[in-house]
Amino acid sequence: MNRFAFLLDRLAYEPRRNAKIRLMAEYFRETPDPERGFALAALTGALSFRHAKPGLIRGLIMERTDPVLFGLSYDYVGDLAETVALMWPGETRANRSPLLSEIVEGLTSTAKLDLPKRLAQWLDALDETGRWALLKLITGSLRIGASARLAKTAVAALGEDVKPDDVELVWPGLAPPYEDLFAWVEGRGERPFAEDPAPFRPPMLAHPLEDANFRAFEPKDFVAEWKWDGIRVQASAGRDAEGRHVARLWSRSGEDVSGAFPDLVEALTFDGAIDGELLILREGRVQTFNVLQQRLNRKSVTPKLLAEFPAHIRAYDLLVEGDEDLRERPFEERRKRLEAFIAREDNRRVDLSAIVPFDDWDGLTAARLDPASAGAGDDAAAVEGLMVKRRDSPYVVGRPKGLWFKWKHDPMTVDAVLMYAQRGHGRRSSFYSDYTFGVWTTDPEEGERLAPVGKAYFGFTDEELTELDRFVRKNTTNRFGPVREVVHTAEQGLVLEIAFEGIARSTRHKSGVAMRFPRVARIRWDKPTAEADRLESLEALIAEKEGA
Amino acid sequence: MRPEDLLCPTPRGLYCPPADAYIDPMRPAERALITHGHADHARPGNGAVMATPETLAIMEARYGEDFCGTRQPSPYGAKTRVGEVSVSFHPAGHVLGAAQIRLEWKGFRAVVSGDYKRAHDPTAADFEVVPCDLFVTEATFGLPVFRHPPAEDEIAKLLHSVELFPERAHLVGAYSLGKAQRLMKLLRAAGWDRPIHLHGAMVRVTEAYARLGVDLGETVQVTAADRAKLAGAIVLCPPSALRELWARKFPDPVAVAASGWLRVRARARQGGVELPLVVSDHADWDELRRTILDTGAEEIWVTHGEEDALVHWCGTAGLKARPLRLVGYGDEGDETPAEEAAAP
Ligand SMILES: [Zn+2]
Ligand SMILES: [Zn+2]
Numbered sequence: 001m002n003r004f005a006f007l008l009d010r011l012a013y014e015p016r017r018n019a020k021i022r023l024m025a026e027y028f029r030e031t032p033d034p035e036r037g038f039a040l041a042a043l044t045g046a047l048s049f050r051h052a053k054p055g056l057i058r059g060l061i062m063e064r065t066d067p068v069l070f071g072l073s074y075d076y077v078g079d080l081a082e083t084v085a086l087m088w089p090g091e092t093r094a095n096r097s098p099l100l101s102e103i104v105e106g107l108t109s110t111a112k113l114d115l116p117k118r119l120a121q122w123l124d125a126l127d128e129t130g131r132w133a134l135l136k137l138i139t140g141s142l143r144i145g146a147s148a149r150l151a152k153t154a155v156a157a158l159g160e161d162v163k164p165d166d167v168e169l170v171w172p173g174l175a176p177p178y179e180d181l182f183a184w185v186e187g188r189g190e191r192p193f194a195e196d197p198a199p200f201r202p203p204m205l206a207h208p209l210e211d212a213n214f215r216a217f218e219p220k221d222f223v224a225e226w227k228w229d230g231i232r233v234q235a236s237a238g239r240d241a242e243g244r245h246v247a248r249l250w251s252r253s254g255e256d257v258s259g260a261f262p263d264l265v266e267a268l269t270f271d272g273a274i275d276g277e278l279l280i281l282r283e284g285r286v287q288t289f290n291v292l293q294q295r296l297n298r299k300s301v302t303p304k305l306l307a308e309f310p311a312h313i314r315a316y317d318l319l320v321e322g323d324e325d326l327r328e329r330p331f332e333e334r335r336k337r338l339e340a341f342i343a344r345e346d347n348r349r350v351d352l353s354a355i356v357p358f359d360d361w362d363g364l365t366a367a368r369l370d371p372a373s374a375g376a377g378d379d380a381a382a383v384e385g386l387m388v389k390r391r392d393s394p395y396v397v398g399r400p401k402g403l404w405f406k407w408k409h410d411p412m413t414v415d416a417v418l419m420y421a422q423r424g425h426g427r428r429s430s431f432y433s434d435y436t437f438g439v440w441t442t443d444p445e446e447g448e449r450l451a452p453v454g455k456a457y458f459g460f461t462d463e464e465l466t467e468l469d470r471f472v473r474k475n476t477t478n479r480f481g482p483v484r485e486v487v488h489t490a491e492q493g494l495v496l497e498i499a500f501e502g503i504a505r506s507t508r509h510k511s512g513v514a515m516r517f518p519r520v521a522r523i524r525w526d527k528p529t530a531e532a533d534r535l536e537s538l539e540a541l542i543a544e545k546e547g548a
Numbered sequence: 549m550r551p552e553d554l555l556c557p558t559p560r561g562l563y564c565p566p567a568d569a570y571i572d573p574m575r576p577a578e579r580a581l582i583t584h585g586h587a588d589h590a591r592p593g594n595g596a597v598m599a600t601p602e603t604l605a606i607m608e609a610r611y612g613e614d615f616c617g618t619r620q621p622s623p624y625g626a627k628t629r630v631g632e633v634s635v636s637f638h639p640a641g642h643v644l645g646a647a648q649i650r651l652e653w654k655g656f657r658a659v660v661s662g663d664y665k666r667a668h669d670p671t672a673a674d675f676e677v678v679p680c681d682l683f684v685t686e687a688t689f690g691l692p693v694f695r696h697p698p699a700e701d702e703i704a705k706l707l708h709s710v711e712l713f714p715e716r717a718h719l720v721g722a723y724s725l726g727k728a729q730r731l732m733k734l735l736r737a738a739g740w741d742r743p744i745h746l747h748g749a750m751v752r753v754t755e756a757y758a759r760l761g762v763d764l765g766e767t768v769q770v771t772a773a774d775r776a777k778l779a780g781a782i783v784l785c786p787p788s789a790l791r792e793l794w795a796r797k798f799p800d801p802v803a804v805a806a807s808g809w810l811r812v813r814a815r816a817r818q819g820g821v822e823l824p825l826v827v828s829d830h831a832d833w834d835e836l837r838r839t840i841l842d843t844g845a846e847e848i849w850v851t852h853g854e855e856d857a858l859v860h861w862c863g864t865a866g867l868k869a870r871p872l873r874l875v876g877y878g879d880e881g882d883e884t885p886a887e888e889a890a891a892p
Contacts, residue, residue: 070692
């Protein structure tokens with residue numbers, strides 16, 4: 001476990017993809033079965049056992065430490081598992097630390113009542129990093145600085161001539177501790193048989209257009225299409241060895257999200273793989289992200305929900321048709337195949353994303369500024385911007401340079417006052433990094449007051465976060481658990497310039513407005529709070545949008 | 549008599565009336581007793597300065613010859629009369645020359661720890677327990693979550709990374725006085741016999757260490773032209789340099805940092821560190837508690853860091869304790885003082 005914890009610790013800090021792969025590959029090379037297999041399961045999120053509740057861990061530490069010291073420590077560290085891992089008392093280490101396989105086995109076999117004792121024994125025998133990894137693992141909050149895809153890439157790196165996609169293809173039929181997989185990759189065994197008829201294929205991503213001097217490009221080399229404001233998905237379907245039809249819906253990062261969209265998956269009757277945008281359509285009209293969000297917010301998928309929020313795919317690209325992989329073909333050819341495919345399928349749930357015609361870059365700029373007149377018509381409110389793709393671009397995994405660009409709308413901004421701050425999660429757990437902000441409104445009873453209109457937890461640099469954290473700690477007027485109220489009067493407080501992508505009416509928010517992707521664009525240390533924006537100006541923005 | 553008659557906290561720092569002297573004054577004073585050479589303790593511009601010979605040499609290397617009016621070296625253990633007080637300096641184990649200052653007056657003994665650690669450091673004299681009635685302790689890492697692992701294990705992590713990524717340069721951000729030299733010594737002990745490359749800001753202090761008899765093996769100052777050629781090298785630099793353009797000219801650099809703060813993950817990630825080494829020159833929680841008990845002091849004053857937790861613990865141990873809330877050591881109000889973030 002200590003060696004695995006050491007790997008997790010390194011991965012958590014290592015930003016480079018290739019270095020992560022090397023670290024994992026080194027671990028897999030040096031660690032025997034079945035340890036490495038359980039590690040692979042943990043890295044790919046394939047481990048399953050009943051998770052321990054934070055209360056159990058809190059109980060264990062309370063028996064062993066002074067409550068005041070625990071309180072001060074927890075407040076400083078901000079993360080329960082880490083606090084406990086760091087302050088777990090005792091220097092004496094058992095002669096040997098538990099193996100990951102023993103822990104996995106122990107977690108499945110230990111009766112609930114015996115778990116605290118078992119856990120305490122493990123914690124006694126591990127070092128700080130080991131304790132941290134164990135506590136994260138058993139609370140189900142192990143966030144690994146690497147995706148499942150990367151772990152599989154590292155496994156492939158053990159072999160002479162194995163590609164990550166090969167591992168991906170056999171993966172669905174495998175189970176921890178994956179001894180057959182390692183045997184095959186290392187050339188000691190047969191290829192495990194388990195082809196997924198509906199596999200995930202890592203998507204191709206675009207660069208923001210402002211990064212590229214696009215005016216130097218030749219307009220006729222490019223095609224433009226709308227960038228829809230939904231969820232990028234991959235619809236993958238085919239027949240398994242027994243001839244059964246299998247369909248799956250994958251998120252951009254390779255998560256199987258089929259369970260949340262049974263209405264859509266049921267309609268994926270074709271053989272192939274489509275890259276597209278998941279949208280809610282009502283009477284042929286694309287709904288805004290806000291509506292989609294309402295479906296995503298519901299925990300259970302009920303018939304009522306399905307009827308009220310019908311999910312669709314608007315197709316951008318065709319990756320596979322039947323058995324034929326089209327990814328190396330130029331975009332233009334794939335697009336023709338896609339158009340024919342969509343026409344042939346005639347599927348109520350799947351339609352084609354339109355091409356936006358343009359002659360020169362000025363023409364495209366005009367289309368971006370006014371999608372409604374440029375073909376998006378009634379659906380313009382759900383357009384997030386444009387995608388600009390090279391006609392000859394193959395479908396390449398990742399974010400290749402110079403092929404695809406996204407050209408988003410300019411964000412809207414508002415000057416708001418910081419009202420509350422909450423400690424963040426993960427890497428920010430010891431900083432106040434989630435900010436609730438408000439704008440001025442006139443209350444019939446209270447007069448001028450600030451109405452909270454949103455929460456922002458990104459957009460600032462690490463240095464700005466340090467400054468904001470210090471401001472919060474120095475200007476706290478009240479505490480409610482992890483939340484601090486920060487001074488916000490007409491005379492005192494801090495103005496944040498908030499940028500956001502969209503705004504809509506909302507009944508879920510007290511202020512009646514909901515922003516999309518709000519983020520801190522600038523900290524206005526210079527601006528007096530009394531000069532921050534008013535709720536009326538946000539309402540005007542909504543009215544303007546609805547009128548458009 | 550009351551302890552406050554011998555030592556009283558003032559905005560300028562701890563003042564000792566019967567000696568008419570300040571300890572580590574924040575602003576220039578007529579007479580100063582300096583615990584060690586770190587910039588938040590040893591400031592230039594004082595009148596008469598008493599410190600260990602090593603600390604005086606380090607101050608001269610950093611501030612130039614005219615860093616004070618007159619200087620009075622006080623080797624470890626020697627007793628000198630200052631006003632009505634008998635003053636002596638004793639090893640604090642923090643950095644080369646670092647001392648605890650012992651003050652004895654009318655039979656009452658106070659010890660001001662300065663910064664200290666108990667772990668062995670090959671570049672500093674080992675901490676010495678000095679029995680006293682009043683112990684003024686630092687508390688930089690005064691929370692139970694701070695327990696420093698053996699420094700050798702952390703060095704092994706660095707060497708493992710160098711072995712795994714031989715085509716990359718490992719840039720180690722470390723405070724230039726003390727931490728850097730300790731790391732060099734630890735690397736040598738772990739068998740690293742290749743030259744150690746130094747950022748320009750490290751050179752003067754490192755030379756001062758060499759003059760004071762600390763052998764650090766071959767060190768080479770990094771030149772602008774060299775940077776691209778330093779694949780596989782270990783380069784020491786101030787922590788701030790990791791984020792500067794300077795760092796980007798190395799072959800695929802790995803940002804390493806060595807500090808006690810890195811024990812807390814959120815703090816480590818915040819600094820953009822890719823390989824944190826938990827190496828500190830300050831006492832950790834266990835060492836703080838042990839030291840307080842070892843001194844036999846009945847009264848404990850806590851300064852410089854996480855005072856509340858240590859004061860609370862003293863209470864549970866039946867000791868009289870109070871926080872001093874002196875401002876100016878490290879960075880005021882900041883939990884990771886800019887300078888000490890590298891120093892510990
Ligand atoms: Zn110091
Ligand atoms: Zn200090």
